[in-house]
Amino acid sequence: xxxxxxxxxxxxxxxxTVTSASTQTEASKTSHACLLCAATVIVVLSLxxxxxxxxxxxxxGLSDYPLPQACYSRMLFGVKCPGxxxxxxxxxxxxxxxxxxxxxxxxGWLLSAIVWFQFPYxxxxxxxxxxxxxxxxxxxxxxxxxxxxxxxxxxxxMFVGG
Numbered sequence: 001x002x003x004x005x006x007x008x009x010x011x012x013x014x015x016x017t018v019t020s021a022s023t024q025t026e027a028s029k030t031s032h033a034c035l036l037c038a039a040t041v042i043v044v045l046s047l048x049x050x051x052x053x054x055x056x057x058x059x060x061g062l063s064d065y066p067l068p069q070a071c072y073s074r075m076l077f078g079v080k081c082p083g084x085x086x087x088x089x090x091x092x093x094x095x096x097x098x099x100x101x102x103x104x105x106x107x108g109w110l111l112s113a114i115v116w117f118q119f120p121y122x123x124x125x126x127x128x129x130x131x132x133x134x135x136x137x138x139x140x141x142x143x144x145x146x147x148x149x150x151x152x153x154x155x156x157x158m159f160v161g162g
Contacts, residue, residue, distance in 0.1 A: 028130070032122045039118035046094035046112075051104075057088060082154035086111050106153050110146065 049057050049067075056066035073081040089108020092101035101108045124132055134142075 025130075029126060032125045035118055036122040036126070039115050039122070042090070042115050043094070046090050049091050050095075051088045051091050051100070055088065055104075057091065080154070080157070082150040090115075107146075107149055110149070114146070 048060055050060050050063070052058055052063055052066060056069075058064075058066040069075050070087060071081055071084050073079055074084055083105075085105030086108055089101040089105040090112050092098075092104060093108055093112045098109075121132075121134075
């Protein structure tokens with residue numbers, strides 16, 4: 001039977017796509033490698049960047065050219081978001097200034113620990129230690145806990161002022 005405008009109905013059976021174990025493993029390894037690279041970039045940037053007076057960030061040696069403000073909430077509305085200060089906190093931690101890191105954002109140490117955890121974890125997984133992979137339920141729970149902590153910290157700063 002023809003369709004309107006002269007089209008023909010296709011007579012194929014749609015079967016679910018089956019992926020091989022090797023394809024899944026390759027995708028998993030690519031994902032782990034990308035996350036390992038991202039962690040490396042974050043650590044290198046933390047070491048190369050510096051926090052300037054006025055809460056601006058610049059590349060070491062190029063302090064006359066600070067990077068643009070990263071938080072649109074702060075730029076557009078003058079209100080800090082739950083993540084405001086995390087970059088500066090991680091930079092202070094990379095340079096060993098724990099007090100300044102804590103003053104800028106109380107959870108910078110947690111974000112830094114998560115980034116540093118990626119190195120041994122992703123290397124083990126890339127080396128074939130898939131049985132040590134964290135389950136999706138744990139990852140979802142942990143991500144939710146981190147978001148909850150960020151929101152609680154933000155609320156504390158907004159409403160208590162500390």
